[in-house]
Each structure stands twice: as structure tokens, then as C-alpha cells.
Amino acid sequence: MLAVEVKNIKKTFQSKQATVEAVKDVSFEVRKGEIFGLLGPNGAGKSTTILMLTTLLQVTGGSAKILGYDVSSQDKLVREKIGVALQDTGIDNLLTARELFFTTARLWGYSKEDSINRTNELLELVGLTEASERRVKTYSGGMKRRLDLGLSLVHSPEVLFLDEPTTGLDPGSRRVLWEEIKRLRDGGVTVILTTQYLEEADELADRIAIIDNGLVVAEGTSDELKASIGGDVITFAFDSDSDLKLALNVITEGVQDKNLIRITVEDGARKIPQYVNQLTEKNIEISSVSASKPTLDDVFLKVTGYRLEGSDNKETNVEKVED
């Protein structure tokens, strides 16, 4: 049985002013015990999709099942099976982590004694035992996220939804959380996470769906997505706008990204001189050129037509040729 089965779900918000199609058509399947990443920019429809799958939003069209239970007609059963850590973290800052774990365990139906034991287990799991008697308002962002993750695990859910779990965290805290998420996956928990970080999707997710403008525009493992581009990516950089415009007429199949033009070709390193010659013949000044294997960033650019804001242009096998 699949852990998550989403078929053509849609979400439309209607107000007096306008009708907004937040999710136009999203389908994907998640197998048990895998980390599935929904990658996309703000406003792409990732969080809305998660809210529908966690029964917090009504599905406008299509259907979704979690462990075989329909999110619309069997929402109570779904809620018993899932753990949820949303973007706007729901943590009571006036209570301590120990009190929060205990209260949550009691609400999940654990006896007082079992709640105490579960609290200790989870405090240990998320590394908050030492800080357990402190009020949450004194915690750092990373500690709060770990606490949030722990609270979503109290009832040992089979499927865990994490909405942008590391947004706003420093790299160190982000990596700690990644390790915890991987450990959960290794323990058999299915994880569906949204992210706008390419690196996070690449590092964590067993499979990735790229969402843009309410649609799934690509899906597969990170390697499959990169391989789908084929060949190498040659990147040309230009200092002047006029050179950039002229170059676009020469490299007609290239995709512009700010002051860069990228082109995907087989055997990129060998083809660089050919392109450089064509450009210099037209008196176009190139500030730099490099060839690299495709990254998730390139995949994103190819399928959406733009780069994810804040993504780094991390290239492997960088070969720069100064003009």
C-alpha cells in the first residue's frame, strides 16, 4: 500500500474580490518509508497541498489518500495516523518543553505514567533534555524547530508532514534537523516535506516533485531529474547588457538568467571553444564561461523558466575560461 496517493487535487479560494487557484492540479505518490520533497518557491502551492493532505483545508477537486484513508471523508482516521509540523509553528512559548510533550501525550491518549515516559524519550530524541525545564520562549529558532518536530512525533505517526522545517535556520541547525529527519525515515516513518531550498531537497529527499504555479512540473529522484536534462550545462557570463542581448541571438537555444546564459549540451567542455568563437566573431565580450554537470538548480530553471530565489549557483567540475 502507498503511504500517500494524491490524484489531481485542486484548491480554489474564493473571495468577493477574486478567485485564486492556489493548487491547480497536483498528483504524486509516496511509498512507505521514503522522504518525499515538494520543492518550489513561495506561493507555488506547496503549503496549501500540505494543508489539504493534513485535513486542515477542504479539497476543492481530485482526491488524496493517506495510508488508504481519504482526507475528505475519513479525516479523523487520517489525523490519527499523521504527524504535522507546519510553517507557523504552533508552540506555547509560556510552557516548558517537558510540559508541552506531557500535555500533547495526554491529548493523544497516553496515561499519565506513559506520558512521562514518552516525554523523556522524545526530549532525548530531539536533544532537549537539558533545556526541558526552561520555558520555550527562551529557546533558539533551531531548538524550537526540534521541539516542533518532537511534538509531531508524540503518537509515533506513520506519516509525517513537515512544512518548510528548516526555513530561517542557520546551516548548523539545518543539518542537525536533516539528520533527525533521515533517522526517522530509517526508522520506517514516511516523510513529506516542503522546501524552497534546492540543497535540502537534494540532500534529504528520496524523490522530489517540483511545484510551480499550482502544478507539478517535474518529479523523480534527484539523479533522475538531473539526468533528464542530459549532457552538461555551459554557463556564459556577460558584463554588459548589450553583449548579453547580442549573445542571445547567437546562442538561440540558451536560457537567460540575470547576466548569464545557460545552455545544455552533450560534451559541454569540448563545445565551449565553438561557442566562444561564434560570440567573439560578433565582437561580443564574454566575462566568463564554464561547463558543469546539471544541478537541481538547472533542472528547476529548465522546468519553470526561472531560478529559485536564493539558490546558489553551485557548480561541480567548474571550468572557467576567462575571455
Next chain:
Amino acid sequence: MNTKITFLTQLQILTKRLILRVVRRPLAELPNIFISAFFLFVYDGALGGVFGGSAAGTPFDFANGNFVNFILPVSIVSASVSGGASGIYLVEDIESGVFKRYQSMPISKWAIILAPMLVGALRVLIQASLIMIIGKIIGADPAVGSIGFLMVLSIAFLWGMGFAGYSVAAGVRSGSSQGAQAASFLFFPALFLAPTFVPREALRGWLSTASAYNPTTYVIEAMRAIMVEGWLNDVIFKGYLAAGTFAILTLTFAVLSARKATEKA
């Protein structure tokens, strides 16, 4: 192992959590208690000399010689507005995302909404009791006997629940703490467009007319009957009726508003 828990257990756990929140912010409780006690001392100090024991045999003798009995209901009504905190507790949970977390769990939404109202009710009882104890210390002595304290407390409780319902509805509809705090803005005109300092017969003009339409009038008059006059059953009944109707109306408003807010979009 976890098992399903009853609605009442859910309510108990959620209420306990909110009580912990109240205990963690003791300073938030002080202003309302202070204002209520302040009313009692200042009004007794300023007006007790005129309308108290020395007024015996004059047209100003409406306190039957004990002005604390006469003015205590004003402070009790002031204390009961503390029920308005219910909406603030709920909105704080909505704003912080705690409400959404509970919604993602198999918990009754009514337990989530009722818990802040219960804490608001508890707050009313504690604050009104404290004011009553202060009143007793400085000489309050109900005309109907000691049971009068409990009767006044029960009217205050109903009145406070009215404010609790109003604040929950306002908070849920506005989605902000400021909206929930609007309950206190309702309180001041309600308190002073009433026979606050003198009996209704002594009011004149527009204030006399306004007070007749103000339910606070009947709440204060019922409390005064208990404290000053004795068993004026029809006056006492009207007080219970006004407070009870206010509570039922606003709690219904709160429930309808909360139902709308918790419906899936």
C-alpha cells in the same frame, strides 16, 4: 500505549494548560483586580461619608447606613469583566498556531473552544471572590445574610460568562487579540450608563432612560437588593434574568462564530 480519550478529559487537559499560562503571567491578572478594588475604596472613601451612616433620616439614605453594601456590586461587576480574557486566550492560540496544531489532532473542536471559556469563568470567580473578601473586611454585610455573598457571586459569574462569550466571538471574528480586548470597551459605558452611584430613581434625563435599557442596571440592582434591601424577589429575578440572557446570547454568538472559524476553508 495511547487510547482514545473522552471529551471531558480533553477539556480537562486543555483547561489545565491554559491555567498554567495564566499562572505564568501573574501580572496580567493585577490590573483588573486593582481597578475593581480601587473602585471600592475610592467610591467608599469619597461618597460613603455622604451616603453612609450619616445620611440616616435624610433623602440620601439609600444605603441603609452601610455604603460598602451599596457600592460593592459596582466593584463586583467590574471584576466580572475579567471573563473577557477568554477571547484573548483563544486568539493567542490562533495567532501562535497552537490552535492549528490541535486541529490537526483528533481532538474535539468544542473542547478547544470551551477550555478558554472555562478558564475565563474561573478567573471571574476568583477575582469576584477576592473583591468580595475585601468588601467583607471593610464592612460589607448582605441584607439577606451570608448566602447573599454566594448569590452576588453567582450573578457575577453569569455576567462574566457574558463577557467571556462576547470576547471569544469578537476575538474569533477579528482574529486578533485587539478584537478580543474590545470586551473591555463595552464594559465602561455599560457600567456608567447605570445606577452606579445612586439609585435609578435619582437619575434624570437621558441617563435615566439609557439606564432602563442597560442590562447592567438590573444586574447592579439585583446585587444591591441582596446586599442592601433584602429579599426583593422580583428585582433579584430580573438581575439573574439580565445576566443569564446576556450570557446565553453571547455564548451562542461565540459558538456560532467559533463554528464558522473552525470550518475547513
